[in-house]
Amino acid sequence: MALNAKEPKGALKDKWRLYNEHKDLVNPANRKKIDVIVVGAGLSGGGASASLAELGYNVKTFFFQDSGRRSHSVAAQGGVNAAKNYQNDGDTIYKMFYDTIKGGDYRSRESNVYRMAQLSVDLIDHMTAQGVPFGREYSGYLSNRSFGGVLVSRTFYARGQTGQQLLMATYQAMMKQVKKGTLTQYNRHEILDFVLVDGKARGVIVRDLVTGKIERHSAHAVVLGTGGFGKIYYLSTLAMNSNVSATWRAHKKGAFFANPSWTQIHPTALPQAGDHQSKLTLMSESLRNDGRIWVPLKKDDDRLPNDIPSEDRDYYLERRYPAFGNLVPRDVASRAAKERMDAGHGVGKLKNAVYLDFRTAIGKLGVATIKERYGNLFTMYKKITGIDAYKEPMKISPAAHFSMGGLWVDYELGTTIPGLYAVGEANFADHGANRLGANSLLQASVDGNFVLPNTISNFLANEIRTGPIPTDTPEFDEVEKAVKDKLEKLLSIKGKTPVDRIHRALGKIMFKEVAMSRNEKGLIWAIKEIKKLRKQFWNDAAIYGEANGMNSELEKAGRLADYLEIAELMAKDALSRNESCGAHYREEFVSEDGEAKRNDKEFMYSAAWEWLGKPDWKLHKEHLEFHDIEVKTRSYK
Amino acid sequence: MKITLKIWRQDGPKSKGKLETFQLNEVEQDMSFLEMLDMLNESLAVKGERSVEFDHDCREGICGQCSLVINGQAHGPESHYTTCQTHMRSFKDGDTIFIEPFRAKAFPVIRDLKVNRDSFDTIIQAGGYISALTGNAPEANNIPIHHNISESAFDSAACIGCGACVATCKNSSAALFVSAKISHLAKLPQGQVERKERIEYMITAHDEEGFGSCTHTGACAMVCPQEVQLLDIARMNYEFNRALCKAT
Amino acid sequence: MAFIQGLFKTSVARKNIMAVTGLFTVFFLIIHLVGNLILIIPDSFFPIEFWSNVANQHDMYNAYSHFLVHFWPISVVAWILYIGLAIHVIDALLITVKNWKAHGEKYVKIDNSTSNWYSRNMGILGTIIGIFIVIHMGQFWLKYKVLGTEHDLYELVVGTFKQTWVLVLYLIGIISLGFHLAHGILSAHRSLGIYPKSIMNVMKYIGLCLAILMAVLYGIIPLIIYFQ
Incomplete structure (x- = not known):
């Protein structure tokens, strides 16, 4: 099967307009006859649900949380980018497109990225109208801040809780539709599999997490807004229940999975404190505006940070990247931290952190200014670590954060299964090999609110005569049986190793070899270890309780089973790409000064993997062409 | 740290609940409160017993999914913290901790510590x-x-x-x-x-x-x-x- | 209209009613206090010249009470007060019952350090005050105004307050009133929707001061008479 990105013809800036002018539409009267299932209620899934319901489709939204407002979009702190040029600093849609492509190390699709930049402008209008209290100047006009990897201020923010505020707006829009009756929400429901009828995505099998009941739901199209899978590393900035299961099971039904190994490791998270740790809390990237990152010059220096004089400190980012200093993009900052820690300069009990020091900034600006800018982050730091960061430097450490990879989608956000769409972080589309700060809220919101509701009509226009999809068909029977069998199988293991322990072990393998820095030997080792672990899981996982009732261990086990499969694909994907690009850093492919070295000749493509069963995959390549941007070496020196 | 837990167990919305006592001997100060419960659940899983159900998700104090009334206080002893931000350093060795679900008619218990x-x-x-x-x-x-x-x-x-x-x-x-x-x-x-x-x-x-x-x-x-x-x-x-x- | 009726059933409207009737009673309490402070004016202040026939405390107090009983607008206000208090009580019962229903199972362990005990126990304080009011009215209002069996209110008051059990009862009633007001005055303003921070920050102290002042002044009257 050849990949068809379905990019509209025409100049880059006209593509979206041309697409809309020529696509098929569904008559308002016919929309009520069409059901759409949306999975996930975050910015992408929730946005899609609300917008589709507004249009008049029958929307059913499924999510595992108790309310849509809990979706993990809520945790995004820093902001959302938009090319409004309110600051008059020369920002344009093209500049934003350029920054995003460059930030992604020339591994994303031009047309998708340009569309995201175009729609960013509308998104700010939309969110403001919904009541998002964005930060404002004393004049009453919207304020902006600057983020890593760009030279303009285009980030809109609502203190350190931008994601929460955008999600509230989206959630409220959803709730409005629930009241109107166009949207039905199924909270505490988890997608277990997809039903294809004549090759089209026509339904889902879900488990009610409260009663354990397996349910069938049908629709004319299915939209996945299920987020990323950074939780595969166990220690990550993601929510505990974030998972890959929906996208992975869609993959196993025929949707190609693109660039799975590209995971952004965020440089400023709180370090692990011990083996018991379950989560690494993110500290916003904005802290790097005023904080200076350093490690002791001497190895294993056990002095307290404030006792180490300046000459014994190594401000390694400022040393290595004089132009961008502490504000280099995330992948670069994370890697540099790892390099120092591996060299024995890490700090903290487990030697797994670096210092983020505000002493200089406090000296220059005063505590009050720092408090005003980052007060909530300092409070959060204190809550978690018990340390007052106004007095001593924060300890930070890289942590798995964002999945640039995801289901392969075309310009319409359709996967390789007709009728199955992926929006937001669940797809692979816009960020290439590295995502820029404040682009994730943007992509999720734009996909959900503006892109998908427009593109899906092109597919649904052919469904107006289909009629309701019955669920009492052999196709549904078959998938439901498979789902039940799998649950039974999990419960019949009755082993001795707790699920979380296996997940931690998987996370360790992945973070060691399939994270910030990769090499052939390590990846081959990782694949072997993953297979071993998978075997251990299926032989010895301790999963008890019942399938017909609430059972959070069973939920976790189901998700881990999928992680254990995609882990292998991630390693395989990393192994197949013999170059370094963005977050994908292969130690064999570096420039003389230790920076990532791309191989545009052989690897200017997105790797879309097709599932062949019993973990095996076939690689399909979507070759990337850049007509509107000059491909250069990405340098922040 | 040695900690005694008195946790509310209730099978479903209609069934009667009661406090059940658990003992944890290797709790560390750096643990978050929920990690302490993870530890308890791991020990139950190994024994093949049903885990204690509790709501949690982001574990950084923003999603609002975690609940729990700890020693009679919603979200635990520190004011303006969520349960997931509460750490074991707020407790002492040998403490007995009561853990109950959020209680209100409008928040029926689903199971154990999870409420609707x-x-x-x-x-x-x-x-x-x-x-x-x-x-x-x-x-x-x-x-x-x-x-x-x-x-x-x-x-x-x-x-x-x-x-x-x-x-x-x-x-x-x-x-x-x-x-x-x-x-x-x-x-x-x-x-x-x-x-x-x-x-x-x-x-x-x-x-x-x-x-x-x-x-x-x-x-x-x-x-x-x-x-x-x-x-x-x-x-x-x-x-x-x-x-x-x-x-x- | 159905809509407006519906609104009055809401929890917020009911609290409004509590607030209005409560605040009206506070207004009455202030007037009531001012009049009764006559009882603690020392003898050395008399005769007071501007009021021709006031030669001593005894006369002044009786003149004041005579005025209250025979000046008709006061009676109108009094009836508003009685009805208001009745509504205050009935509304309180309705709210309390609803709030009991809203509560699920009781916590096994409860830590109440997040609120004041008197904020949580307005119902109990109110009940004590209610009992106190009934006795208080039975002692004076009933005998003096309704039955007319007593004509010298001053003698009646002083005589009554010389009894120890009365003193104890009054102190309990008045302290309860103080705590009831310490929460009630501020709470009523919140219920009525006065939200500007500047006003409410001041209100917090005004409410508290007023409560303390009322408790102290009301309390001092029976104490002084008892020990005189």
Whole structure:
């Protein structure tokens, strides 16, 4: 099967307009006859649900949380980018497109990225109208801040809780539709599999997490807004229940999975404190505006940070990247931290952190200014670590954060299964090999609110005569049986190793070899270890309780089973790409000064993997062409 | 640290619950409270026993999914923390910790420590939104909003909908939750058009869902992780009375 | 209209009613206090010249009470007060019952450090005050105004307050009133929707000061008479 990105013809800036002018539409009267299932209620899934319901489709939204407002979009702190040029600093849609492509190390699709930049402008209008209290100047006009990897201020923010505020707006829009009756929400429901009828995505099998009941739901199209899978590393900035299961099971039904190994490791998270740790809390990237990152010059220096004089400190980012200093993009900052820690300069009990020091900034600006800018982050730091960061430097450490990879989608956000769409972080589309700060809220919101509701009509226009999809068909029977069998199988293991322990072990393998820095030997080792672990899981996982009732261990086990499969694909994907690009850093492919070295000749493509069963995959390549941007070496020196 | 846990166990909404005692001997100070519960659940899993069900997700204090009343206090001993931000350093070696679910008629227990907070969704559905359809919005900077008004709206909008206010209220009133949304939207110019209907519908929904009425003890604001202010409740009452006057 | 009726059933409207009737009673309490402070004016202040026939405390107090009983607008206000208090009580019962229903199972362990005990126990304080009011009215209002069996109110008051059990009862009633007001005045303003921060920050102290002042002044009257 050849990949068809379905990019509209025409100049880059006209593509979206041309697409809309020529696509098929569904008559308002016919929309009520069409059901759409949306999975996930975050910015992408929730946005899609609300917008589709507004249009008049029958929307059913499924999510595992108790309310849509809990979706993990809520945790995004820093902001959302938009090319409004309110600051008059020369920002344009093209500049934003350029920054995003460059930030992604020339591994994303031009047309998708340009569309995201175009729609960013509308998104700010939309969110403001919904009541998002964005930060404002004393004049009453919207304020902006600057983020890593760009030279303009285009980030809109609502203190350190931008994601929460955008999600509230989206959630409220959803709730409005629930009241109107166009949207039905199924909270505490988890997608277990997809039903294809004549090759089209026509339904889902879900488990009610409260009663354990397996349910069938049908629709004319299915939209996945299920987020990323950074939780595969166990220690990550993601929510505990974030998972890959929906996208992975869609993959196993025929949707190609693109660039799975590209995971952004965020440089400023709180370090692990011990083996018991379950989560690494993110500290916003904005802290790097005023904080200076350093490690002791001497190895294993056990002095307290404030006792180490300046000459014994190594401000390694400022040393290595004089132009961008502490504000280099995330992948670069994370890697540099790892390099120092591996060299024995890490700090903290487990030697797994670096210092983020505000002493200089406090000296220059005063505590009050720092408090005003980052007060909530300092409070959060204190809550978690018990340390007052106004007095001593924060300890930070890289942590798995964002999945640039995801289901392969075309310009319409359709996967390789007709009728199955992926929006937001669940797809692979816009960020290439590295995502820029404040682009994730943007992509999720734009996909959900503006892109998908427009593109899906092109597919649904052919469904107006289909009629309701019955669920009492052999196709549904078959998938439901498979789902039940799998649950039974999990419960019949009755082993001795707790699920979380296996997940931690998987996370360790992945973070060691399939994270910030990769090499052939390590990846081959990782694949072997993953297979071993998978075997251990299926032989010895301790999963008890019942399938017909609430059972959070069973939920976790189901998700881990999928992680254990995609882990292998991630390693395989990393192994197949013999170059370094963005977050994908292969130690064999570096420039003389230790920076990532791309191989545009052989690897200017997105790797879309097709599932062949019993973990095996076939690689399909979507070759990337850049007509509107000059491909250069990405340098922040 | 050695910790004795007295945890509420209840099979379902209709069954009777009781406290069950557990002993943990290797708790570390650096552990978060929920990691301590993870530890307990791992030990139960190994023994093949049913795990203790509790709600949690982001574990960084923003999603609002974690609940728990710890030693009689919603979200634990530290004020303005969520349960997931509570760490074991707030407890001492040898402590006995009581863990109970959020309790209110409107928050029925699903199992053990998990409660059903759908009633919050219902309240928002009643009117906690601005009806701006996608694609209809005017240019964002067309309506300047004073910095302080915008910040004040944010203070209210920061509510994470965890329900600690209800759990801690002796009347099980959701006044703080409702008022946070009312105030957020009433303060902004965008929220003016639906202001009257919003307060009427949301208060009605609040009462119909079975929450009690506010007697201003102020306990809710003391536990609120986002420090939503009691003044928001006064603001909500103002909005209500304003709507009343406009109706007549 | 149905809509407005509906609104009055809401929790917020009911609290409004509590607030209005409560605040009206506070207004009465202030007036009531001012009149009764005559009872603690020292003898050395008399005769007071501007009021021709006031030669001593005894006369002044009786003149004051005579005025209250025979000036008709006062009676109107009094009836508003009685009805208001009745509504205050009935409304309180309705709210309390609803709030009990709203509560699920009781917590096994409860930590109440997040609120004041008197904020949580307005119902109990109110009940004590209610009992006190009934006895208080039975002692004076009933005998002096309704039955007319007593004509010298001053003698009646002083005589009554010389009894120890009365003193104890009054102190309990008045302290309860103080705590009831310490929460009630501020709470009523919140219920009525006064939200500007500047006003409410001041209100917090005004409410508290007023409560303390009332408790102290009301309390001092029976104490002084008892020990005189």
